[in-house]
Amino acid sequence: MSKQVILEWVAIAFSVAVICTGIWFWGEQIRYVLETLALAEDY
Amino acid sequence: MDLYPFFDWLDTSMLADISKAYGGVFAVVQMFHLLGMSMLGGMVLVGDLRLLNVLLKDIPSEQVIENTQKWFTVALIVVMTSGIFMSSAVAMKLYYNQMFWAKMTSLALGVTFVYAIRRPLLKFNHDTINPWTIKLLAVTSISIWFTVAASGRWIGFS
Numbered sequence A: 001m002s003k004q005v006i007l008e009w010v011a012i013a014f015s016v017a018v019i020c021t022g023i024w025f026w027g028e029q030i031r032y033v034l035e036t037l038a039l040a041e042d043y
Numbered sequence B: 001m002d003l004y005p006f007f008d009w010l011d012t013s014m015l016a017d018i019s020k021a022y023g024g025v026f027a028v029v030q031m032f033h034l035l036g037m038s039m040l041g042g043m044v045l046v047g048d049l050r051l052l053n054v055l056l057k058d059i060p061s062e063q064v065i066e067n068t069q070k071w072f073t074v075a076l077i078v079v080m081t082s083g084i085f086m087s088s089a090v091a092m093k094l095y096y097n098q099m100f101w102a103k104m105t106s107l108a109l110g111v112t113f114v115y116a117i118r119r120p121l122l123k124f125n126h127d128t129i130n131p132w133t134i135k136l137l138a139v140t141s142i143s144i145w146f147t148v149a150a151s152g153r154w155i156g157f158s
Helices: A003-042 B004-011 B014-021 B023-051 B061-089 B091-095 B098-122 B131-155
Strands: none
Touching: A003 B098, A003 B131, B004 B014, B004 B061, B004 B091, B014 B023, B014 B061, B023 B061, B023 B131, B061 B091, B061 B098, B098 B131
């Protein structure tokens, strides 16, 4: 396999991993903010 | 790997003495940090939006990437150098801040992504690379640097 093909596959794997991690991370932050807002409303 | 000793050392270093004592120096360094971030974000967006065929469509993407890469590297050096100085002023506070570690992790990912994957791959003729791979590269790049910027700003609110 040529260097270009290897790099393309590595790029795809890395990108998918990063995007999945990003969705999880920002999802957690949004969940935290919504929880805090809900607590503030109860208070 | 426990980084507490490093942060403890940084918090009491000569760099910290200067950054804590002289607010004017801190402000000027922060100015360079912000200018560096603007340049870095600009180079990322121009390069990635070209890869996504959104702007500068009449200019070959290889040329846009080559030119933005140079200034990206300059901006990265400015941002990291000024960032270390600014960190020394509040080192222990940053050590215990979750968003700071999110920023550092995404910064490390971003630097690795740019220099180990994106740059080497985009050195090849872009016509020979799968167009969807190029688009995925661009989206990933924008996502990573957005996370660096957003989590960096979030530090101030956490």
